[in-house]
Amino acid sequence: MGELVDGAPRGMLRTVDVAGESGYSVQQVRDLERLGVIPAAARSRNGYRSYTAIHVQALRAYRGLAGAVGPVEARRMLAELRTETIAEAASAINAVHVRLAREREEVLRAQRALRAIQAEASTTEFEHGSDAMTITELAGALQVRPSTLRFWEQEGLVAPERVTSLRARRYGLPAISAARIVVALRGAGYSIPAVRETMDSLHRLDGLGETQRILRQRLDQIATRTVVLLRAGTDLAAVVASAQESAVTDPANPPGRGAG
Numbered sequence: 001m002g003e004l005v006d007g008a009p010r011g012m013l014r015t016v017d018v019a020g021e022s023g024y025s026v027q028q029v030r031d032l033e034r035l036g037v038i039p040a041a042a043r044s045r046n047g048y049r050s051y052t053a054i055h056v057q058a059l060r061a062y063r064g065l066a067g068a069v070g071p072v073e074a075r076r077m078l079a080e081l082r083t084e085t086i087a088e089a090a091s092a093i094n095a096v097h098v099r100l101a102r103e104r105e106e107v108l109r110a111q112r113a114l115r116a117i118q119a120e121a122s123t124t125e126f127e128h129g130s131d132a133m134t135i136t137e138l139a140g141a142l143q144v145r146p147s148t149l150r151f152w153e154q155e156g157l158v159a160p161e162r163v164t165s166l167r168a169r170r171y172g173l174p175a176i177s178a179a180r181i182v183v184a185l186r187g188a189g190y191s192i193p194a195v196r197e198t199m200d201s202l203h204r205l206d207g208l209g210e211t212q213r214i215l216r217q218r219l220d221q222i223a224t225r226t227v228v229l230l231r232a233g234t235d236l237a238a239v240v241a242s243a244q245e246s247a248v249t250d251p252a253n254p255p256g257r258g259a260g
Helices: 015-022 026-034 053-069 071-081 086-120 135-142 146-154 173-187 192-200 205-231 233-249
Strands: none
Touching: 015 026, 015 053, 026 053, 053 071, 053 086, 053 205, 053 233, 071 086, 071 233, 086 173, 086 205, 086 233, 135 146, 135 173, 146 173, 173 192, 173 205, 192 205, 205 233
16 A cells, blocks of 8 residues: 555545544544544554545535534435435435525515514405415425424414314414414524514514514525535535445445445
8 A cells, every 4th residue: 555654554644634634623533434424444554544535525525514404414415425326416415405495485485474464563454265275285385294283283383263164274374474484483493482482472573573683594594504515515526426436446336226
């Protein structure tokens, strides 16, 4: 493998080098290797770990993914990206971008719902029956389970009407607006009691202002996650490309087949 330099083959990186390049500590580099976030390091005859530039790129990619989707999902994705075809890997990364765009759109809808609640305080609008939704329709629109809407009803967050002989739920415009705001608040990490307190305050001037602030903060958080993911794009591409190159040199274990 070549001459050893401070315990590592010439041209290879030591653990401390990878730590300095990636921004992680030496122990974090070892832990993330153990968790499968980065490929296993080569070992020299005397047991020293030897890394390459792809390990640094994988760690940087992990940092970006963790900022976008959280560390647990980021670990899973990095491990899978190294075993998938290029089409599968590209689709997985694109799905994260789509999710962030969907989250942003939901917050924008919540802001529009909040403005509707503000307008309701000063004027009464005629509500058309065709504007109402069933629980299945609303759950689909919000991309939550119907059971989630039932739970929110039990917690006093969203109050549907019951108008049919079967006592089925019917969500009018006020309930739909409230549900959109609840989705945004829960997405921002607010607990059920905190959401209830916010929803209870909506018809007070201070409550409206606080909810506006929360929604703006949520949009900023999504924007930050998006930018972090964009910055990680080059490193993610390098991880995927490295997996494809490994498949060429090791055709017995191509991407898409899995490491097991």
